[in-house]
Amino acid sequence: MISAFLKAFDQFNDPPTRKVVWVSLSTAIAVFVTLWIIVLFLLSNTPLFTWGWMETIVEVLGWLAALVITWILFPGVVSAVTSFLLERVAGAVEARHYPELPPAPGIPVFESLLAAAKFLAIIIILNMALLPFLIIPPLFPFVFYSVNGYLLSREYFEMVAQRRISPKEAKTLRRTHRGPLFFSGVLIAFMLTIPVINLLAPIVATAVMVHFFEGWRRPFS
Numbered sequence: 651m652i653s654a655f656l657k658a659f660d661q662f663n664d665p666p667t668r669k670v671v672w673v674s675l676s677t678a679i680a681v682f683v684t685l686w687i688i689v690l691f692l693l694s695n696t697p698l699f700t701w702g703w704m705e706t707i708v709e710v711l712g713w714l715a716a717l718v719i720t721w722i723l724f725p726g727v728v729s730a731v732t733s734f735l736l737e738r739v740a741g742a743v744e745a746r747h748y749p750e751l752p753p754a755p756g757i758p759v760f761e762s763l764l765a766a767a768k769f770l771a772i773i774i775i776l777n778m779a780l781l782p783f784l785i786i787p788p789l790f791p792f793v794f795y796s797v798n799g800y801l802l803s804r805e806y807f808e809m810v811a812q813r814r815i816s817p818k819e820a821k822t823l824r825r826t827h828r829g830p831l832f833f834s835g836v837l838i839a840f841m842l843t844i845p846v847i848n849l850l851a852p853i854v855a856t857a858v859m860v861h862f863f864e865g866w867r868r869p870f871s
Contacts, residue, residue, distance in 0.1 A: 651830050654865075655837070657747065658857035662850075666742040670735055671853060677735070678849040681728045682720065689723070690716035722780070725798050725842035725851075726773030729805060730766045732852040736809055739856040748864055754813040762809075769805050776801070795836050802842075802855065803835025810859040815867065827866055834858060 661667045693716050737756060744751050757765075776797055783790040804824060811820035824831060838858070841851040 651834055654834075654858045654861035655854070657861055658743075658854045661739075661743055661746070661853070661857045664742055664746050666745065667739065667853065667857075670738050670742065671850065674732055674735055674853055675849050677732055678728050678852070681731050682724055685723060685727055686716060686720040689719045693719075719781070721843065722777050722794070723774060724848065725802065725839055726777060727770060728842065728848070729802055729852055729855070730770035730773070733766045733769075733805075733809060734762070735852070736856050737813070739853050740810055740813060740860050743857045743860040744864075747861070751864075757809070757812050765805075765809065769801075773798070773801055795839050798839040798842075799834075799836030800832055801835070802838050803831040806835075806838070806855045806859045807831055807862065810856065811863050811867070814863075823863070823866055827862070831862070834862070 662671065737754075740754070744754070777794075780790070780794055780797060783793050807824050808817070808820045811823060815823070838851060838855045841854065842848045
């Protein structure tokens with residue numbers, strides 16, 4: 651696991667990856683700003699957030715409440731949006747570390763859109779359900795990083811794996827290695843909540859999953 655992360659960070663020295671970095675940075679910043687505006691609008695104009703304790707928090711914190719909710723939703727939302735950069739990042743990692751591989755068949759565009767939309771809906775719903783844990787500060791980080799770590803590791807790994815093997819095989823491989831994937835997902839979720847680093851985390855996550863996949867997929871080759 652450590653080796654995969656070290657290789658992923660070293661990938662930023664690769665020229666093709668650096669080209670993707672600028673697109674990823676711009677996308678991540680745009681996602682954060684847009685998400686913050688949407689959350690701020692919802693807090694101000696809909697009854698969605700007027701649940702007792704939530705209404706009190708919003709009244710006291712105002713725009714800061716929107717920033718907190720945006721910070722909570724950002725890891726999943728930016729991962730879903732930047733999933734369309736996955737092919738370019740994965741291809742750069744394979745070209746550098748696994749040059750013997752043939753071109754990946756890839757994932758059909760419609761399936762990719764459907765998967766991203768499904769993942770986005772799930773992660774927004776689950777993270778909204780986690781908001782009550784904010785009133786229990788010592789517990790919230792454990793719940794937040796556990797839930798998002800599981801979801802992010804599953805999403806990134808299956809998207810990478812399905813470029814080369816079937817969805818069924820990808821799920822089997824993921825379940826076989828659920829332990830390392832979960833802890834890697836927690837680390838990725840943590841990276842996605844650190845300012846500046848969170849802008850590059852989707853690229854690191856994709857690269858890590860490529861290394862995991864290539865190390866684990868041999869029975870399916």
